[in-house]
Structure formats: C-alpha cells, structure tokens
Amino acid sequence: MNDAVQPNHPESPRAEPVRYDFAGAEPRWQAAWTGRGCFDAPDVPDGSKPKYYVLEMFPYPSGKIHMGHVRNYTLGDVVARYKRARGHQVMHPMGWDAFGLPAENAARERGVHPAAWTYQNIATMRAELQRMGLSIEWAREFATCDPSYYGQQQKIFLEFMKAGLAERKESWVNWDPVDNTVLANEQVIDGRGWRSGALVEKKKLSQWFLSITKFAPELLSALDGLDRWPERVRLMQANWIGRSEGARVRFALATPAAGMDEVEVFTTRPDTLFGMSFLAVAAEHPLAAAAAAANPAIAAFITEVRSLGTSEATIEQAEKRGIDTGLRVAHPFIEGVTFPVWIANFVLMEYGTGAIFGCPSGDQRDLDFARKYGLPVPPVILPPGGDPATFAIGDTAYTDDGQLYNSGFLDGLDMAAGKRAAIAALEAKGAGNGVVNWRLRDWGVSRQRYWGCPIPVIHCEACGTQPVPAGQLPVILPDDVDFKKPGNPLDNHPTWKHVACPQCGSAARRETDTFDTFVDSSWYFARVTAPRAETPLVAEAANGWLPVDQYIGGIEHAILHLLYSRFFTRALNGLGKLGTAEPFAGLFTQGMVQHASFRAPDGRWLAPDEVEPTAEGGATERATGLAVTVSRNDKMSKSKRNTIDPGAIIDRYGADTARWFILADNPPERDMEWTESGVSGASRFTQRLFRLVSASVGGLPLPGTAPAEGAGRDLRRVTHRTIAAVTEALETFSFNVAVARIHEFANAIEAAGAQDAAARREALEAIARLISPMMPHLAEELWSLLRPDEKMLVAQLAWLDSNASLAAADSVTLAVQVLGKLRTTLAIPIGTDEATVFALAEADENVQRAIAGRPIRKRIHVPGRIVNFVV
C-alpha cells in the first residue's frame, strides 16, 4: 500500500534546530495524494455531493513555466482544495493550448519540428507544475495539438457549416506582413498585430468566418446574468459588441454608378437629416472604386489613404481628408435638392455600411471635414434658451439635446421624438428603416499557418467547397513539411493538398489554411469533461460538469478568448450539443507578477543576482560596484532580465513557500511584486510552523482528547474565530487576509504557551488544516506529526467547522467617544445592560475631562462596538 503516513515522532526537543525538509516531504505527499486518487473526479457528477468545476486557463507550452503560471495555478488550487474540503465533487483538470506560431518559429530558427518542440515543452512544464503540488487530475490531460482533440474540433466545424454558422466569404482582412497571416479584428491592437507588433495591412481575401454576429444580441444581454464576473470584463465585452440604435437611410444616386442606384448609410442621428451637407463613403466602398476607375486623381487618393491604413489612425486623427467623387445623391425628405458624395478617410468600411451622411452642425468629425473643404454647416438643433435668429456653429459641433428647427416636419421636436418621427417617415417613404447596428463582426478564423488545426474542407472546381467526409476525419497535419520556404508550409507541401473531390472524384484541392488558435481554446473546457471520447462531447459529462464554476486567468483574455468561448458555447447549445449557454459562471482575473528591474549606467540590463541592494533602497552591480537604476514593478520579461524561474524557487524554498508568498503578498486581482525578502519571509513562516508543531507534540494529550469544560478558553476562542475568519476569507478570494489571520493564529498559539494541552492540540490541528489549501504539503506533514496513526490525509478531510459558542467572546472592548472622538476603551462583559454601560463609560476620567461639565444631549450605544456621548 502506498501509504505515506509515516510515524514521525520527533525526539524530545534538543538544542539543534529542527528544520522542515520540504525537498523530501513534498514529493512524498504528492505521491500519497495521487496514490489515493484524492483529486479524481467521476466522469459524470454522481449527485452525491454538489459539483464544482475549477479551471485555470490552459497554459501555452512555451518552454518553461513562469511566475504568472505559478500564481494562476496556485489560486485555482486553493479554490479546488477548499471546495473539495467543503464537500463538493471537484473537477480540476489541466492541459495545453498547444497550437501556435512560436512552435513554427522554433522550427524555422532551430530546425526542430513544431510537434517535437511542443511535446518536449509540455513534458518539461508538466513536471514543473507537478512539483507545485497542484490538486489536478492529470488523467484528463490533453494538448489541443493532439489529433484526438483537433480531429473532434473539425467535426464541430462541419456541424457549424451545416448549421450555417460557418461560411466562406471574400472580405477585407487584417494582414500581418511579418507573421504572413490574417488576423481577427480582436487581434489587431493599435493597428499592429497582437503577436508580431507589425503594422497591419488591409487585404481582400477569401476566408472562413464563424457567425458570431448572429449571437450579438444574446452575447450582450446575457452579460447581465454573469454576476460572478468582474464588472470591468463585462463592460469591455459590452463595448466590444457595441450595440447602437439608429437607422439605415437609402440615398438615391442622381446618376447610377457601379451598378448601384442608391447608397445606404447608417446613422444614430436620423433626427438631424435636415442638417445634411454631404455624403461620405469609405475608401474601400464600391462607389469609391467606381469613381476611381473614371478619375486617376481619385484612384491616387484611395491608394494613399489605404497605405496609411488603420495603423496611422492615431496620428492621422486630427486630419480629416477627402475627395469629391462628383456623384450626387438626393435627400429623402427635401425634394429637388442633391448633395455631393465624397470619399473620406475617417469613414470606416467595417462599421455600419461604410458610408455616412455628413451633418456638420451635429457631429464634430463632420464639422472638421466641412470646415476643411468649405462645405455648408446648416444648424438644425437649437440649444435650450438659444435664439434661432443668431445661433451659429463655430468650431464645435452641438451634440446635446435641444429643439429641432430648420427641419421641415421635425421642427419643434426634441432629439428622441425627432428620431422616432424621422424613422417613421423614412419607413413610410421606403427610404430607410430603424435598425440596431453592432460593432461586433464575424470572426475570421483562417490562418495561413502550419501549426494549427486543418480546416476540414476540400475545394473542387466543379462542385465547389465540400466538407471532408466523416470517414476521412481527422484531417491530420503532415509531418514532412519544409519550413525553409516562405509562406504557408501546408500550401508548399508537394502532395498533401492534392485530393479527390468527395462529390465527383475529380482532382481537387484540400484547404491549406488552419484555424486561428482561439478556436482551439473555445471549447477545451467542455472537451476535458470527456477527453478521450470518440465524439467531440459526451452530453451527460459536459452537461453534468458545465458551466465552469470558477474560471481563473489573466485579464488579457477579457475580450478575445472569453467572448469566443461564450459564442462557441451558445452555438453548441443551439445545436443541441450542450445544455448550457454560458461556459463560465464565475470568472476571476488575476494580476500580473512583476519584479524590480536593474539597469547599469551603460544601459545593460542586469539580472537580480548580479546586483547588491544598498541600504537606501538602491542597488549596485556586484561586478563593478557601480550604482544601477532600479525600477520597481516592471513586468517580468526576458529582455529586462528580471524574470524569476519558478523551478529555482522551488529548489531553494519548496513549493509551499512559493505558494504562500504569492498568496500572502497582496489581493490576487492586483499586480504583485515578486521580492526576495517576501519569499524568505514566507520561508521563515513555514519553518516556524514546523518548529511550533514538532516542539509541541511531545507535550500533547492523545488525539481526540477534548479540552475540559472551560479549560484553555482564550486559546479555544482564538482557534474558533480563526476558523471562521479564514473560511470567510477563502470564500471571498481574500487569500492575503486568510494568510494574515493564520499568522495571527500562530502568534496567539505561541503566546498561549502550554497551559492547556488539549486546547493546544486543538489549535495546532486547526492550524495544520487551515493552511492546507495554501500549503498542502506542510499541512500533511504537520498533520502526520500530530496524528501519527491517522489514516486519512488532510486532503481527504472535511473542512473545519467553527463552534460559535466557543468563538463567542465573554467580554468586549468598547470604544468610548465624546463627540465622535475616542477618549477611552472599556472592557465590558457581554450582556451588560445599557444603563450600566453608559454609567461605566461616563465615570471614566478621560471621558469626564472631555465632557468638561457640559450636559450630555444624546447617548449612543452600538452593543459590542461603541459608546458615543454628544454634548
């Protein structure tokens, strides 16, 4: 039997210091947990206990774990261990988000195959995570690059296709010229690729899109129900989905162009239609192309605008530029009047219809544009108290509410009524209608990369795009690829893409694009409930475990990954594959782990072990003795050489110490600074606890000995109060407070001494168990010292209950104020009647001095807290 509970009676205390041998103990307890299957979850929750699914975002196997991982997985492990002890059936899995560009870059730079590189990294990182003592059920582990995973993903995609949720369409896409691939909108940050940092270009390509926009209304409205999500993440998603109410308005072209006889515009301000001065279209708009074909100056303008691209938006913001196409449109409400059609650089093809009507008096951008090109600025909204005869627009558009004028049938209405009336009139004339517009766009998932999940379709010239037949799935990535040539290695492969059309049998071409890796991470949380199944999901398992009760990860995924996962879950729900519509009931976003960085006078970055701290809080370089620039709270990065290797920390201090420090330092949602002094402080505490227990066991009564009635009362009170306080702190993610309470508890146990041995045993056993979610190995070690014959591990025990009557105080310290200022404190027995409390308080000499003979006008007593005299 693999029973790690070993008799470990320390000898009676000797002079030599006892030290906790974490290096020996930690692997021993890890083996004990695994040996007993402490962390195994049933395939389907069996209903004997409430289920609880704890999930931390799967790591990308980049090489080694970093401190951000340590923090993330420690937080999750505290929750998992705590919930298990609270009687939940807990699912706590781990795996790898394993497709992605770094593997391909490694292949190009070092000639390692992406698969070999990835699986090697996984092996390294798995071993590192296992050293942390996480309560993970490793049997469920998988990597998204396993064919057994991505093959199932291909099935889901084909289901999406069948359901009309995936389609191939030609569109303007974001092209990353460094990574040579398309990027989703969400992956373009400040006009640059999220990974390469290269300026993104606009290209027109045929791509696969997932219809996330079909779910825009529910993705937005369901945010309200996610009450265990951080408010700011919900706001970010709401902004990203971007609902706005307005109208589509069709303007008839005076002369048809580009096969069109009208231009459609989206506006949120149909009330200001009478303030129109011009119509403007985006450079990518079909009308712009038509105008360019006839006029080289226009063609040159378009080329110029496009070359600036979205990336220059910030710089270009001030400057509105445009060119008149010569085309004119009729106004829907004003007979016989036409307006010019311009191409303008501030009109975006990807929002609304790619065309706007310009109302300079009511929109700052339109006003800037009109002023620059000398277009008219007719005012249509009169501010409250304004004089219609004299009101004029200067350099600032009037965007607030007011009364419509110069607006025909809208005259006299306010903004809201004007909008309603204008929309009604447009609909009556057939010139437009009220609509809700969404900022969210469909998710382009095609990537021109090798190391991703192949998109399972075949292109046949005769039959069109065909799904790969079920019998030919999974479409496996070929191993023999050449990374020397530029471009997509799958496309360059000599044979892989040549296949027969499943429909007609003639020569056809396999799709060589792979999926965006965010597809892989959009359903892994469901797959892990049945990771080896022959179907993507097993309904009983997925529906039994989902939604994830507590999801934990970085705020950087606030939009991308979380929105895509919500979409996938809703789509699978709609297809009847999942019983839940939201994947993550609770979300916690942790802060970053930072570290001071050090820079020598000549600009070299120095590693922490190359500098010596000075008394003033600065530092000098060890090798040269020169002062270095210290900047605190820098994100850990290889270039600044301020990374701390978790493996080295565990070697030196043990996993429990690393976990304890990371939890103790500050609230988990904030950024934390990793400090050497902080870790050594945590290390001191682990040793102190071990000394406390090992030095005490000799004098304790047998396990199970109840303290005599009334004995050791003060210590027992602290014990039961601490149990309540730590429980409360763990429930609310206040892990730093839980740590502080345990510190206080340890101080109190030491201060109490050995007066009542049974109460001391109770306290020591409690502290051993209270630390267990945070320092699981030390908890087991202490428990085995205290209960050498106990068969159950702490990991198998139920959480402690606080006994309310033992926790109750029999006297309280009451603060006594005069006019809200503290004058003294009084120790008052619980249950003292109010009149006595007032009398005692009033009799105090400090209180008397503060009252200074004045009559007391009011006496306030909050039992157990405060007395306040108002004079």
Add this chain to the structure above:
RNA sequence: GCGGACGUGGCGGAACGGUAGACGCAGCAGACUUAAAAUCUGGUUCCCCCCGGGGAGUGCGGGUUCGAAUCCCGCCGUCCGCACCA
C-alpha cells in the same frame, strides 16, 4: 475624446458607516553568540508632552451623519480598456 477602476505609514496591504494602520516586508534597539547566521523580545504614522495624556492624520475641497478611509458632490493624480463606431 468615451468608458472604467484606484489614491491609507518607508513598502505590500487590513478595516459589516463604529478604537485607522491588523498581518507581513524593511529598517531600529535589545537578548543569545568570541563573532556572524539562525532564533527570540521590544518599539516603529506625524507633532507636542515629565508620566496620565493631548493634537493632526486615509490625494485636495465641500456635504450627509452622534460618528466617514468607507456614502454624496466637485477638483487633482495614477492606471486600464476602447477609440475617426457615424
């Protein structure tokens, strides 16, 4: 520009509207050491004071309240997200 969060000792931070600064880090003093490390003890918001104590204090200015770090209004600052979104 729009939206959001946050400002508490030297530092990280604690505080159902009720004794501000728990707990830790750092530094200071002392004990144990030949010495150091380790460990233990004490004090550490600022100012005044002989003890007892008194005054000020949670970014700034107002307000509500017997009582405000906490609630409300207005500033200032820091950080984050979105950003030519029609």
